Each structure stands twice: as structure tokens, then as C-alpha cells.
Amino acid sequence: MHSENDPIKLLQITDVHLYAMPSGTLLKMNTHEAFARVLDVVQEKENKIDLVLATGDIAQDGTVAAYEKFMNDIKVIDAPVRWIPGNHDIRDVMRDVAGNSGLCNKAEKVGNWQVVLLDSSRPNHVDGFINEEEMEFLDATLAEAEMDEEIDHCLVTLHHNPVPGSSSWMKDIGLRNDKEFLDMVKSHEIVRGVIYGHIHQDLDFKIGNIRYFCTPSTCIQFKPEVIDFALDELNPGYRRFELHRDGSIESEVIRVSGTQFKVDLTSEGY
Numbered sequence: 001m002h003s004e005n006d007p008i009k010l011l012q013i014t015d016v017h018l019y020a021m022p023s024g025t026l027l028k029m030n031t032h033e034a035f036a037r038v039l040d041v042v043q044e045k046e047n048k049i050d051l052v053l054a055t056g057d058i059a060q061d062g063t064v065a066a067y068e069k070f071m072n073d074i075k076v077i078d079a080p081v082r083w084i085p086g087n088h089d090i091r092d093v094m095r096d097v098a099g100n101s102g103l104c105n106k107a108e109k110v111g112n113w114q115v116v117l118l119d120s121s122r123p124n125h126v127d128g129f130i131n132e133e134e135m136e137f138l139d140a141t142l143a144e145a146e147m148d149e150e151i152d153h154c155l156v157t158l159h160h161n162p163v164p165g166s167s168s169w170m171k172d173i174g175l176r177n178d179k180e181f182l183d184m185v186k187s188h189e190i191v192r193g194v195i196y197g198h199i200h201q202d203l204d205f206k207i208g209n210i211r212y213f214c215t216p217s218t219c220i221q222f223k224p225e226v227i228d229f230a231l232d233e234l235n236p237g238y239r240r241f242e243l244h245r246d247g248s249i250e251s252e253v254i255r256v257s258g259t260q261f262k263v264d265l266t267s268e269g270y
């Protein structure tokens with residue numbers, strides 16, 4: 001359990017791209033295998049985790065079997081897990097598989113922090129959009145947190161990048177209503193950080209007073225600052241956050257080391 005003086009420890013696991021068949025590969029990388037290696041590193045390096053955020057593209061094929069596989073494998077981490085859909089996911093299947101496990105909960109209080117989880121997926125589209133209902137939920141949850149005497153800081157989570165990626169090919173795959181989202185989080189002074197996945201890379205930057213973090217996939221990695229689609233040779237990984245009582249955030253990306261993963265570096269898209 002979390003003790004008052006320790007920072008809150010959160011892990012982000014993202015873009016797992018599991019298939020129903022354990023032999024499933026994405027650009028020749030076995031995604032089950034890569035996820036298993038990431039979980040090995042988590043078990044080796046982490047303890048006392050307060051919450052795990054799985055930020056979308058949990059399954060590549062949207063099958064019950066892939067989501068069940070995720071639910072089962074993630075049990076090696078002794079912490080509650082919350083998931084949100086990405087562009088490859090099917091939200092209704094996720095909801096069914098989650099049942100009453102709490103996986104789909106959209107707001108979590110940990111210490112003096114409020115975590116808000118958003119659904120930015122648009123069925124059958126690669127790009128994302130936060131619809132009216134979801135935007136109202138965000139606004140209301142942040143407003144409520146600001147009134148809550150026990151809450152001092154908020155972290156907002158979504159799958160899609162709310163800031164354009166640095167590679168030209170990524171220009172049409174991000175959050176379509178990015179400006180509306182950025183204005184919304186900026187309008188609530190309680191927001192300290194925004195975390196996302198989708199573009200399979202490590203980013204850590206600031207806009208105004210808010211930190212933004214993108215986290216590498218547990219499988220294939222996208223190369224930043226290129227014109228056409230290209231994979232990076234970096235290994236799969238996850239991100240650790242330490243949320244302090246004063247609102248500061250420490251964060252680090254940890255990648256699998258000592259393992260050479262098979263991946264098709266010549267591929268021109270995914």
C-alpha cells in the first residue's frame with residue numbers, strides 16, 4: 001500500500017499489439033514474446049507500484065483471446081491495472097473482457113493525485129478524436145479534482161499524440177482535436193502531466209507548465225524525425241513515473257537489454 005511520504009509509483013505499458021495466436025508477429029516481431037521480456041524487466045526492477053496504465057493498442061487484432069492474454073500476463077505485476085483503447089483496439093470487446101475487474105475505470109485517486117483516463121479512439125480510424133462526451137467528462141473530472149481537498153495534482157492519459165509527431169508520415173495519425181484538448185488541460189491549473197502512446201517512442205517535454213510524455217511500445221519502435229515510415233532499432237520498453245506530493249514528476253523509460261529482437265527494419269508501413 002502507498003505510504004504518505006513515498007512518491008506515487010506508476011508504470012505505463014503501451015502499444016502491446018497482442019494477437020489471439022501467441023505466434024503473432026508485427027513487422028516480424030513476436031509481440032507476445034516482446035511483452036514477456038518487458039514484464040521480466042518490470043519484475044526485476046520495480047516494486048511497490050501503485051498503478052499500471054496500459055495506454056492503448058493492447059491488441060492488434062481486437063480479439064477476446066488477445067485481451068485475455070494481456071489480463072493474464074500483467075498479473076505478474078502486483079498493482080491495479082487500468083486500460084484505454086487505441087486505434088487497433090475494439091472498445092466493446094475490452095469492456096466485455098474487463099467485466100467488473102476495474103480495468104476500464106476512467107478516474108483513479110492515488111495519494112494527492114487524480115489520474116484521468118480518456119478514450120481517444122475512433123472506430124476504424126488510425127487517428128484519434130476526443131468526442132463531446134469524453135471532453136465533458138475530462139472537464140468535469142478536473143473541475144471536481146480542483147474542489148477536492150484531498151487532491152492537489154492531475155495526470156491525464158490518452159492513446160493518441162495530442163502534439164504532432166516529429167516524423168512527416170505521422171502528420172495525419174494524431175489527435176484531430178488536439179488544440180481543443182490542449183486548451184482544455186491548460187484551462188485547469190491542477191493538471192501537471194499528459195501521457196500517451198501511439199507513436200512508439202520516448203518523448204518528455206513541456207508546454208507551459210504541463211509535462212508531456214510519450215512512451216515506447218512493448219514491441220516495435222518508430223523512428224523520430226524521418227519523412228517516410230521507418231522503424232528504430234531501439235528495444236521494447238515501458239515508462240516509470242514517480243509522482244511527488246509537491247506536484248513534481250520524475251520519469252524514466254526502461255528498455256529491455258541484452259536481447260536482440262527480430263524485426264523487419266526495411267518495412268515501409270504497419
Ligand SMILES: [Fe+2]
Pocket residue numbers: 015017057086198199200217
Ligand atoms: Fe501502436
